[in-house]
Amino acid sequence: GAGVSQSPRYKVAKRGQDVALRCDPISGHVSLFWYQQALGQGPEFLTYFQNEAQLDKSGLPSDRFFAERPEGSVSTLKIQRTQQEDSAVYLCASSPYGPSGRGITATDTQYFGPGTRLTVL
Amino acid sequence: KQEVTQIPAALSVPEGENLVLNCSFTDSAIYNLQWFRQDPGKGLTSLLLIQSSQREQTSGRLNASLDKSSGRSTLYIAASQPGDSATYLCAVKPQTGANNLFFGTGTRLTVIP
Numbered sequence: 001g002a003g004v005s006q007s008p009r010y011k012v013a014k015r016g017q018d019v020a021l022r023c024d025p026i027s028g029h030v031s032l033f034w035y036q037q038a039l040g041q042g043p044e045f046l047t048y049f050q051n052e053a054q055l056d057k058s059g060l061p062s063d064r065f066f067a068e069r070p071e072g073s074v075s076t077l078k079i080q081r082t083q084q085e086d087s088a089v090y091l092c093a094s095s096p097y098g099p100s101g102r103g104i105t106a107t108d109t110q111y112f113g114p115g116t117r118l119t120v121l
Numbered sequence: 122k123q124e125v126t127q128i129p130a131a132l133s134v135p136e137g138e139n140l141v142l143n144c145s146f147t148d149s150a151i152y153n154l155q156w157f158r159q160d161p162g163k164g165l166t167s168l169l170l171i172q173s174s175q176r177e178q179t180s181g182r183l184n185a186s187l188d189k190s191s192g193r194s195t196l197y198i199a200a201s202q203p204g205d206s207a208t209y210l211c212a213v214k215p216q217t218g219a220n221n222l223f224f225g226t227g228t229r230l231t232v233i234p
Contacts, residue, residue: 004164031220033220033221033222035221035224040226041226041227042125042127042210042212042224042225042226042227043165043210043222043224044224045219045221045222045223048220048221055220056219056220056221058219059221091164091165093165109155109167109170110167110222111167112157112164112165112166113164114162114163114164115163115164117162
């Protein structure tokens with residue numbers, strides 16, 4: 001079956017431009033996560049959706065970052081007025097489970113997309 | 122805040138060697154711990170998931186152990202192959218509260234033919 005897909009795979013933006021990154025989760029997955037991975041670092045949490053509800057946005061680094069998942073499936077991460085420090089790989093992950101049920105054993109995992117590499121010049 | 126550390130940051134070994142990657146975390150109140158593999162330009166692939174009540178998980182040449190009380194996990198790779206070359210990431214999920222994963226910075230493994 002299809003996994004998590006992300007588009008575009010690569011994005012180059014001039015400083016100050018707005019960008020929109022798309023994530024298509026696995027069909028039927030309740031939870032959706034966005035992570036930011038800087039070069040040589042591990043992914044860091046940005047925001048979490050359960051269906052269409054954004055339950056946690058504590059990881060968003062500034063108010064220039066905005067995410068939505070209006071119909072509980074596809075999600076978009078928008079970055080306004082991009083800065084050089086926004087350059088990173090943005091990873092999307094989905095999971096079948098919501099926060100109230102943490103799932104069971106090996107099925108309780110997050111499935112990651114290939115990421116979007118954003119370069120801000 | 123949960124802090125996850127991985128040692129070493131990079132490792133280079135000849136083909137056929139057995140090796141151990143280390144992961145430590147500061148808050149022992151975890152729900153599970155996962156080991157992921159990341160190839161250049163690609164997303165993360167889950168290798169092994171250990172629930173907090175478990176001590177280890179095995180998949181083929183991979184064995185992951187968990188000592189929750191001491192905040193440590195190890196990933197053992199037997200008879201390494203060049204195809205094992207990748208970055209290995211450890212991640213923990215909290216027992217309560219946040220639903221996201223907390224990742225280490227990874228160990229970049231190179232297996233030399």
